[in-house]
Amino acid sequence: MDEGKSAASVRQQRAAVSLLMAMVLLGVFPLDVLLPSFPALAEHFGNTPTDIALSISLFAMGIAFAQLLIGPLSDVIGRKGLLLAGMMISMLGALGCVLTADYTLFLIFRVMQALGCGCFVLSQALVQDLFEGEQRDRLRILMVTATGIFISLSPLAGTFLQATLGWRGSFWVFIALAGVVLIKAWLFLDGSRPIHNGPHPGFVQSYRRVLGDVEFVSYWLISAFAFACHFSFIVISPLIFMDRLQLAPYDFSLILLIYGAAYIVGGIVATVLTRRISPGKQITVGLSLILLSGLAMLYLSSNFALAPATVLIPMLICTAGTTIARPAATSGAMRLFPEIAGTSASAGSTIIFICGGLISALISLSPANLQSTLGYSFVLLSSVALALNSWIRRRATIPGAEAMTQPGSE
Structure with a gap:
């Protein structure tokens, strides 16, 4: 049976x-x-x-x-x-x-x-x-x-x-x-409705509840900043590879195939890390890789001429870091309000959507070296996200701090 x-x-x-x-x-x-x-x-x-x-x-x-x-x-x-x-x-x-x-x-x-x-x-x-x-x-x-x-x-x-x-x-x-x-x-x-203890909060009250939680917003901002690094590259990659470097569309497609390999490597590393370290440390590892990629991109842009390798190598590091950090941050946010998971997902997706769109638009409008702009953006975004993650982890050490009683938290 x-x-x-x-x-x-x-x-x-x-x-x-x-x-x-x-x-x-x-x-x-x-x-x-x-x-x-x-x-x-x-x-x-x-x-x-x-x-x-x-x-x-x-x-x-x-x-x-x-x-x-x-x-x-x-x-x-x-x-x-x-x-x-x-x-x-x-x-x-x-x-x-x-x-x-x-x-x-x-x-x-x-x-x-x-x-x-x-x-x-x-x-x-x-x-x-x-x-x-x-x-x-x-x-x-x-x-x-x-x-x-x-x-x-x-x-x-x-x-x-x-x-x-x-x-x-x-x-x-x-x-x-x-x-x-x-x-x-x-x-x-199945067509069953979610089970709630007591009356379900209204539309506005649900959003006020999740967006009023600083830890919830911090987790989603970490995920959003990591996503923005990846999304910014996707948005401006045609400008770098096809406009500046004059690559054919087919060659550009092949470069993105190599870029996709970083997701596979990042996914494998992230799966291993989930069994060995806490989600907070996973986020730190992923964001540190994004920071490293930003520094590498700045170094390469200052010392070497623009070439596919000088852009792609840092982006592979960044993508691996994004794949490690985002799932852990998303899980951290989603476990805070499991009874209104739909509202949590919508609020988080909106934060990611706004951050990704605004940041990529600002980078693409940069009249200067797009490679350097990407590098500075990665350093800034990963540094802010690391500070947010550090705050969450310090909060976990405070006796009675809510949301840190979840399994697997630090």
């Missing part, structure tokens, strides 16, 4: 992991895979590539708005219904993008697709709901690693889809993947 329950539990966990990985993969298609199709989209709609870039901004705004509502709502009515609804809305939006010949309607359908994709914020809440302890930490490491690998592969995938299926190819693949997630969620997730 116990063996049967154990086998069922293993199958359930595998189903949960496959669902989450499908959601991670689906998350790169609306943005990253579409980038190589910008010229074709501009030609199809009779606009400039700059006009087509507006669809990216609107898409990001749509996701940001949707996730603010979806997280708290999922704490009240459950995750399954919202995930199913989100997938259906995003599929309809993507289908509209494929079928329309009017650019204004294309933008409307892109916003519709984005509103549906806001349900991806539920992935962190599902991890909190379905897994415990070390399994939860390992899965978050796997998700961060998979995200980096998929992003690294996305330029090649987008180029292939553009060459074979045209600009509509990424939308058709998105619809297919969304259908897979829809079926998996329908078959695997």
